[in-house]
Amino acid sequence: MRAEVPIGARDPAFPSTRTHADAHVRKSLTCRGPGGPVRSLPQSQASHRSCVNVGRLSAALSKRPRPLTMLEYLPIWKVASILSTMENTPVQQNPDDPRSELAVADQARQRLAAGLRLPTGLHSVLAAAVAVQVGAAAYGIAAQTTAGLAVALAGVAVLMGVAALLLYQFRRINGVRVDGLSSQIVLGSGGTSTLIYMVGFGAATWAAFESRWWLVAAASVAAGVSYAFGTLRWWHVYRHDPSAHAGGASPRVFAALAVLACLGLVALLIAR
């Protein structure tokens, strides 16, 4: 095997009737120097300059018995068969592609949900705020006075203020807004927790009418704890299936509720 063949010179082993394909192969294997003209390189240098081993090329070409003719190069029966197959064979659907697409998208969603964090002390603060609201409302209803009404409204204001602060913190920490969480914190829309809240509220109001203040406190705390527990349970359900539980009352709904509350307050004041 020869180590070096001057490119551009006629190779004795290379027939004079070279085809276009042979010429193309040889052209692609030449090395151009900085000055531009084609030149040959020793084998040691060629390997370092990403040139193909020219000696191996010569050996490979010399093994070819004869040049290809046009008919042998593109036989029509072969081309026709290939084209026919390409046109008639349906595209094979690979189920792994859509499956992997869905899996990657689902992973991104789960990554977002798993990275969400509740504000520190959300459950205890929420439980305390609800307990204050229930106790104040029970006292206000039992007192049947303007001062009592003011106390009840103050309790509602405390709960709304705490809820707004918690939701603001959640949005600031995570960079997302989840209406389902807003509904849980402001409206307590969980089934069991809402029921316990209503029972606690009723018990506290009855106890206030009976002037059993320890029972008012106990019922208020129970209502607050159940309210916070409902939020905690919703949070776990949401983390498991975020898209199904992300929805809830939108800020517009809360604005409408606030307007209704204000109108109710005005009506109460006028009625007195």
Added chain:
Amino acid sequence: MAKLDPLIHAPARLQVLTTLSAVSEAEFATLRAVLEVSDSVLSKHVSALADAGYVRSRKGVRAGRRTTWIGLTSAGREALHEHVAALRRLIDGVD
């Protein structure tokens, strides 16, 4: 019958819509971090989805900085459900 939606067939757009379905709104930076894409790539996809009415965006402020909040519209949620249903039907059909 649900059909594949060419607009959200691109994996990146499918990820954007799927991720947004988990929240009501997400900040641009949060979405970019979750999807692990560049600003320009996410901005391009969000613009295309917003032009189709699949997402909505609004300017907001977070920690004193102006930010962009992106949310899924009802049309986008419906399109996502149909596209995912079509993909699942395709998988079931080939399997």
